[in-house]
Amino acid sequence: MKPAPFDYVRPASLREACGILAADEDARIIAGGQTLVPMLAMRLARPSRLVDIARLDELRGIRAEPAVLTIGAATRQVEIERNDVARRALPLLAKALPWVGHPPTRSRGTVGGSIAHADPSAEIPLVAVTLGAEIEIANASGDSTTPADEFIIGPMLTAVMPGDCVRAIRFPVWSHPRIGTGFHEVSARQSDFAFVAAAAQVALDENGGCIEAALGLGGVGDRAIRIDVSALLGTAPSTAEAADIVRAVLADLEVGSDLHVSDSYRRRVAVTLAVRALEDAFAEAAGKVPQ
Amino acid sequence: MKVSLEVNGRTCEADVEPRKTLLDTLREDLKLVGSHAGCEHGVCGACTVLIDGEPARACLMFAVQADGYEITTIEGLAPAPGELGVVQDAFCETHGLQCGYCTPGMILTAHALLNRNAEPSREDIVDAISGNICRCTGYGQIVEAVELAAERLRKANVPRNERGAHPNAPVNDPAAEHDAPQEGVLEAAEADTPHGGRW
Numbered sequence: 001m002k003p004a005p006f007d008y009v010r011p012a013s014l015r016e017a018c019g020i021l022a023a024d025e026d027a028r029i030i031a032g033g034q035t036l037v038p039m040l041a042m043r044l045a046r047p048s049r050l051v052d053i054a055r056l057d058e059l060r061g062i063r064a065e066p067a068v069l070t071i072g073a074a075t076r077q078v079e080i081e082r083n084d085v086a087r088r089a090l091p092l093l094a095k096a097l098p099w100v101g102h103p104p105t106r107s108r109g110t111v112g113g114s115i116a117h118a119d120p121s122a123e124i125p126l127v128a129v130t131l132g133a134e135i136e137i138a139n140a141s142g143d144s145t146t147p148a149d150e151f152i153i154g155p156m157l158t159a160v161m162p163g164d165c166v167r168a169i170r171f172p173v174w175s176h177p178r179i180g181t182g183f184h185e186v187s188a189r190q191s192d193f194a195f196v197a198a199a200a201q202v203a204l205d206e207n208g209g210c211i212e213a214a215l216g217l218g219g220v221g222d223r224a225i226r227i228d229v230s231a232l233l234g235t236a237p238s239t240a241e242a243a244d245i246v247r248a249v250l251a252d253l254e255v256g257s258d259l260h261v262s263d264s265y266r267r268r269v270a271v272t273l274a275v276r277a278l279e280d281a282f283a284e285a286a287g288k289v290p291q
Numbered sequence: 292m293k294v295s296l297e298v299n300g301r302t303c304e305a306d307v308e309p310r311k312t313l314l315d316t317l318r319e320d321l322k323l324v325g326s327h328a329g330c331e332h333g334v335c336g337a338c339t340v341l342i343d344g345e346p347a348r349a350c351l352m353f354a355v356q357a358d359g360y361e362i363t364t365i366e367g368l369a370p371a372p373g374e375l376g377v378v379q380d381a382f383c384e385t386h387g388l389q390c391g392y393c394t395p396g397m398i399l400t401a402h403a404l405l406n407r408n409a410e411p412s413r414e415d416i417v418d419a420i421s422g423n424i425c426r427c428t429g430y431g432q433i434v435e436a437v438e439l440a441a442e443r444l445r446k447a448n449v450p451r452n453e454r455g456a457h458p459n460a461p462v463n464d465p466a467a468e469h470d471a472p473q474e475g476v477l478e479a480a481e482a483d484t485p486h487g488g489r490w
Contacts, residue, residue: 001331001350008292008309008355030356037351038332040310050309052356078345102422104336104400107345108352191421 003040007049014058014165017051018140022163027051029165031059031074034101034109035117059112059167062086069173070136073112073166077124078103080111089173092131092181092201096123099183102191112166118152121194121219123185125152129224130199130216131172138167145170154222174212176203180285182277186269188260194219195261198273200281202237206290210237215278217246220255220270227274237282239275246274294354298323299367307354314338314349317364325365325395329424336423339396340364346400365395368402377447378402378440387436389427396423401437409445411437 011017021027028047030036031054039045053059059074062085069089071080077100080086080093087094100106100114100123114124115135128135128148135151137144140163148169151159160166185197197218205211213232218224227249231241250270255263296303296313298321305320314331317323317340329337331350338349341363368376375383378398388394397420404411404419411419416437417430425433 003310005308005310008353033351033353033356034333034348037312037353038334041332041350050353054356098418102336103403103419104339104346104348104422105333105351107342108347189421190418 001041003037004043004046006040006047008052009049010052010055014053014056014138014167015140017053017056018138018163018165020049020051021165022140024048025162029053029116031113032076032105032109034105035113035119053165054110064089064173067173067175068170070168070170071111072168073116074110075112077101077106077109077111077114081106090127090131090171091179092183092199093124093127093171095181095183096127096197096199099123099185099191099194099197111169115148115151115169116158116160116166118154118156118158118223119193120155120221120223121197122224123183123194123197123199123218126197126199126216126218126224128169128171129226130214131201132214132226133172134170136167136170138165139163143167149224149226152223174201174203176205176212178204178206178285178288178290180204180281180283180288182280182284184273184276184280186273196220196266196269196273198270198277200274200277202232202278202281202285204237204282204285204288204290208236208286210235210282213278213281215242215246215274217270217274220250220266221253222256225249225253229278232278237286239278239282242275242278243271246271292355294358296321296354296357296362297360298362299364300361305354309353309355311354312350313340313352313354313357313362316354317349317362320354323364323366327392327395329392334424335393336396336400337393339399339423341399341403344403344406346403363399365399368398376402377443378405378437381440381443382433382436385432385435385439387428387433393423393425397425397433401440404437405441405444409441411441413438 026048030050030052054074060072063070081097114122133148134145146159180202182200185194187194199216201214203212210232213229215227215229250267255266257263293306303321305316307316314326317326326340326349327337329335333348333351339346340349342360378401382388400420400423416434
């Protein structure tokens, strides 16, 4: 459990970091290291050098704009968990974060690191895909922005090119006064990798009709998926149709089996958790006073 | 690479390879062997230390990443040589350990929880220690230990903050210059607890 040798550099700016990454294809970014270091310890990864971006101020903190909350990639998960502005703006992320690892891993693990690692069962990519977040990518030749569901290509596979560094994640903030969220997960033990996770966020108008709804599933495919639930809009809150919608999506999806759970179990649990997440979201939104 | 680490309030220098974890550096270079090497890939929690008051896995951080942070190991929790801190004492009282391998990590994790939350519920405690694996106790007495420590710390009237009391230094509320006891906190708390905290 000792990593192979590597060089360590701590660049003074994001531009310098991108330069180092562009010049050395075998260099890897380290921020919180909560996923990368175990991979190094088991020698699943053998980078030539680690580029430490954890202390770059330009990658840290949150920025609130109308309808968007931008979270710097190297912002630690615990910082978002305890940030009132972020919790209010992104209630779904706030509900998902306690499921991410354990307190001692959230204290070092970063929001951008979880996105860049792209584990199919991870909670932060699930929330990003569900809400339709955008990923800001820095490169020596300039910045670009990619929707989360295009950024994440497959298991541990993203659109990051040599010399790229995830700069920030832009989460959409819903302006409606009556928003409700739901998050459910099944894993072997609390905070272990999810077999299946479901995230839902809904908004109700003053009469209780559903005006916006987002639903996502993690752990069932090779990456987090967003499910089109526009059929729920314009009606009274109901999850009667939701199960059928999820079942139809899963029918076309290749769902994996592993030594813990079978694909048929994953499908059944996915339907149940998706309905529960929506039910929680509707109930929470209905409990809020219309303005 | 040369690194300068702030460990338990002291500045320590070490010359390490970049691939040497903070855990191995603490144990081999600084001879602080209280942080235990368990799985060495972030699963078991035996190596937990405090980084700026937050629990973190010392096996998932390289020593070269750790300069400038305030690092607290189990050796930094005792108020004086040969004495036990409140959380350590509570683990002894409730038999919150058997083999003791997970105990330093458990105690530091609990210490960080109690610095943030003076009245943790059972669920708060279970969630806080969820990343620390114990293969002996079944966790029941560990949860009891944290509950007892929380109760004693509440009664001890010692000011706390998120980064925790500075290791090895008595923490006194300057506003209560004459009231805050320098010593005897444990005895006072014990006197308040029926049967010395055992139930």
